[in-house]
Amino acid sequence: xxxxxxxxxxxxxxxxxxxxxxxxxxxxxxxxxxxxxxxxxxxxxxxxxxxxxxxxxxxxxxxxxxxxxxxxxxxxxxxxxxxxx
Amino acid sequence: xxxxxxxxxxxxxxxxxxxxxxxxxxxxxxxxxxxxxxxxxxxxxxxxxxxxxxxxxxxxxxxxxxxxxxxxxxxxxxxxxxxxxxxxxxxxxxxxxxxxxxxxxxxxxxxxxxxxxxxxxxxxxxxxxxxxxxxxxxxxxxxxxxxxxxxxxxxxxxxxxxxxxxxxxxxxxxxxxxxxxxxxxxxxxxxxxxxxxxxxxxxxxxxxxxxxxxxxxxxxxxxxxxxxxxxxxxxxxxxxxxxxxxxxxxxxxxxxxxxxxxxxxxxxxxxxxxxxxxxxxxxxxxxxxxxxxxxxxxxxxxxxxxxxxxxxxxxxxxxxxxxxxxxxxxxxxxxxxxxxxxxxxxxxxxxxxxxxxxxxxxxxxxxxxxxxxxxxxxxxxxxxxxxxxxxxxxxxxxxx
Amino acid sequence: xxxxxxxxxxxxxxxxxxxxxxxxxxxxxxxxxxxxxxxxxxxxxxxxxxxxxxxxxxxxxxxxxxxxxxxxxxxxxxxxxxxxxxxxxxxxxxxxxxxxxxxxxxxxxxxxxxxxxxxxxxxxxxxxxxxxxxxxxxxxxxxxxxxxxxxxxxxxxxxxxxxxxxxxxxxxxxxxxxxxxxxxxxxxxxxxxxxxxxxxxx
Numbered sequence: 001x002x003x004x005x006x007x008x009x010x011x012x013x014x015x016x017x018x019x020x021x022x023x024x025x026x027x028x029x030x031x032x033x034x035x036x037x038x039x040x041x042x043x044x045x046x047x048x049x050x051x052x053x054x055x056x057x058x059x060x061x062x063x064x065x066x067x068x069x070x071x072x073x074x075x076x077x078x079x080x081x082x083x084x085x
Numbered sequence: 086x087x088x089x090x091x092x093x094x095x096x097x098x099x100x101x102x103x104x105x106x107x108x109x110x111x112x113x114x115x116x117x118x119x120x121x122x123x124x125x126x127x128x129x130x131x132x133x134x135x136x137x138x139x140x141x142x143x144x145x146x147x148x149x150x151x152x153x154x155x156x157x158x159x160x161x162x163x164x165x166x167x168x169x170x171x172x173x174x175x176x177x178x179x180x181x182x183x184x185x186x187x188x189x190x191x192x193x194x195x196x197x198x199x200x201x202x203x204x205x206x207x208x209x210x211x212x213x214x215x216x217x218x219x220x221x222x223x224x225x226x227x228x229x230x231x232x233x234x235x236x237x238x239x240x241x242x243x244x245x246x247x248x249x250x251x252x253x254x255x256x257x258x259x260x261x262x263x264x265x266x267x268x269x270x271x272x273x274x275x276x277x278x279x280x281x282x283x284x285x286x287x288x289x290x291x292x293x294x295x296x297x298x299x300x301x302x303x304x305x306x307x308x309x310x311x312x313x314x315x316x317x318x319x320x321x322x323x324x325x326x327x328x329x330x331x332x333x334x335x336x337x338x339x340x341x342x343x344x345x346x347x348x349x350x351x352x353x354x355x356x357x358x359x360x361x362x363x364x365x366x367x368x369x370x371x372x373x374x375x376x377x378x379x380x381x382x383x384x385x386x387x388x389x390x391x392x393x394x395x396x397x398x399x400x401x402x403x404x405x406x407x408x409x410x411x412x413x414x415x416x417x418x419x420x421x422x423x424x425x426x427x428x429x430x431x432x433x434x435x436x437x438x439x440x441x442x443x444x445x446x447x448x449x450x451x452x453x454x455x456x457x458x459x460x461x462x463x464x465x466x467x468x469x470x471x472x473x474x475x476x477x478x479x480x481x482x483x484x485x
Numbered sequence: 486x487x488x489x490x491x492x493x494x495x496x497x498x499x500x501x502x503x504x505x506x507x508x509x510x511x512x513x514x515x516x517x518x519x520x521x522x523x524x525x526x527x528x529x530x531x532x533x534x535x536x537x538x539x540x541x542x543x544x545x546x547x548x549x550x551x552x553x554x555x556x557x558x559x560x561x562x563x564x565x566x567x568x569x570x571x572x573x574x575x576x577x578x579x580x581x582x583x584x585x586x587x588x589x590x591x592x593x594x595x596x597x598x599x600x601x602x603x604x605x606x607x608x609x610x611x612x613x614x615x616x617x618x619x620x621x622x623x624x625x626x627x628x629x630x631x632x633x634x635x636x637x638x639x640x641x642x643x644x645x646x647x648x649x650x651x652x653x654x655x656x657x658x659x660x661x662x663x664x665x666x667x668x669x670x671x672x673x674x675x676x677x678x679x680x681x682x683x684x685x686x687x
Contacts, residue, residue, distance in 0.1 A: 049594065353561060
């Protein structure tokens with residue numbers, strides 16, 4: 001799990017172009033949206049693409065993202081349980 | 086300067102021409118259905134396609150047209166021809182005539198079709214030159230006649246509304262004597278797939294201003310308005326259909342694609358247009374909303390409408406995208422024409438498929454089909470990506 | 486109106502009000518991220534922008550900050566009117582790269598967002614809370630007379646007190662930006678005329 005979390009942080013930084021953020025700056029349990037990283041709705045869509053591209057997970061309803069993207073940890077848990085690759 | 090509308094032309098999924106459009110609006114007939122003409126892998130989506138194929142459009146135009154012909158151009162020709170004839174431009178030609186057309190996808194439909202040919206051989210290269218937005222406007226203009234100024238506005242879903250503003254400014258600054266303004270857009274893979282990646286397409290027919298709304302349906306079409314000063318209309322002996330009494334464009338300055346929570350851009354555009362027209366909120370008899378049917382737009386726009394109008398009572402509001410789908414760059418002029426029809430025939434176009442009120446809003450849209458009321462002033466909104474928010478106000482014409 | 490401040494970004498340097506503030510190393514094209522760092526701006530959203538927005542943003546940032554305008558006060562009496570000739574082609578190519586390969590077909594929402602040229606006016610507006618009229622025109626080629634007349638007409642109609650206007654283009658790794666901040670009255674040094682626009686661009 002720890003490894004998946006680190007891997008995810010690196011991927012998030014890359015796909016969301018968080019140029020000045022390092023993996024260790026991201027608190028695994030902190031909310032991804034709103035405060036903190038300052039992500040927005042387009043970033044959420046980009047995370048949906050990331051899950052499909054890297055882990056083979058297709059999200060039918062984007063509203064599901066709300067629960068999944070609560071934090072890097074919840075995202076990692078969801079990926080662990082549903083990954084196809 | 087009093088700016089009058091002396092001709093209109095329209096084509097959309099609910100009909101060709103003003104009469105067919107009016108009949109559909111008055112009887113609640115819409116044509117949001119599984120995608121038919123357009124080739125896409127997203128066969129599970131519904132859209133508001135124009136019924137006619139390209140071949141049928143060419144037939145409508147009297148045939149004998151030379152390629153390249155993109156669908157956006159063909160739709161535009163059909164609409165422009167109607168407006169041109171209604172305003173009797175040919176018979177009573179003013180000295181200078183401008184054509185201002187909005188489109189964002191331009192000739193993308195053909196580029197998608199011939200892209201691999203472009204790469205592999207050069208035989209279809211006439212469609213390279215027809216790809217850009219400006220070429221589309223030129224093709225449309227060339228079909229109808231001679232224009233002294235031809236220009237193209239591309240601000241996504243507010244393009245056609247901004248074309249109206251641009252045309253009005255050309256008149257007010259004395260750069261033209263007549264401006265034919267509006268927009269045209271066909272469905273393309275480019276924006277269908279793009280909107281799909283943004284997850285804002287509803288698989289069901291859209292439900293603007295409904296609590297259960299889940300996105301928009303793409304539509305296609307074109308509409309144009311002939312604008313000229315009252316003096317010019319009188320001189321040419323053409324009866325004005327209505328006045329363009331006010332307009333404004335403001336920036337929401339919030340997000341690239343999403344609208345702000347408090348609808349500030351929409352609020353500024355609507356108040357700016359009111360100010361420009363010299364009207365008060367209570368003078369507005371009908372609001373033709375942008376109302377795309379996305380969760381974000383309808384809430385944000387609804388909040389802006391409440392902020393501006395609730396003091397004196399909110400007038401009937403509807404989104405006619407429930408009829409025509411979201412015709413993107415053409416929507417501003419298609420909805421302007423619908424607003425003009427509402428003034429001329431005294432009715433409120435319905436907001437179809439409304440069932441449940443949006444909790445956060447203080448009003449519900451007008452869902453009665455063919456509701457007859459006297460309509461003097463209509464406010465119509467068009468908002469584009471980039472926070473580009475435009476409001477137009479049309480008013481009944483009374484001879485001074 | 487008068488040109489209160491202007492910035493110019495070309496393949497190899499950035500010039501603000503006539504003085505070079507940054508140039509790239511020998512023969513290299515200017516790197517917009519390096520320029521951003523050099524200017525000491527702190528706005529992480531910059532990294533999410535496409536190249537056209539980055540170029541327009543940097544051009545605007547320098548002259549707006551110099552003019553003492555902040556990023557928080559809503560500015561309803563300021564318009565943004567920009568022009569270019571390649572629209573959003575640079576980002577269109579980037580978007581096409583995300584959908585070109587059937588085996589690796591992942592259309593990117595964040596790249597798609599920028600396939601509209603007018604998003605650059607939006608980005609500048611978001612950063613600076615500029616809420617007046619915003620428009621973007623695609624011309625065949627740079628034309629000081631068209632820029633002059635369209636901007637003049639816009640300002641006349643909206644009666645804005647300030648207008649951020651000019652040319653913002655980016656293609657083939659090459660920015661071509663001339664942004665001007667106009668005001669109604671000022672020190673009268675540079676009048677807003679087609680001739681002066683041309684001088685600043687050449």
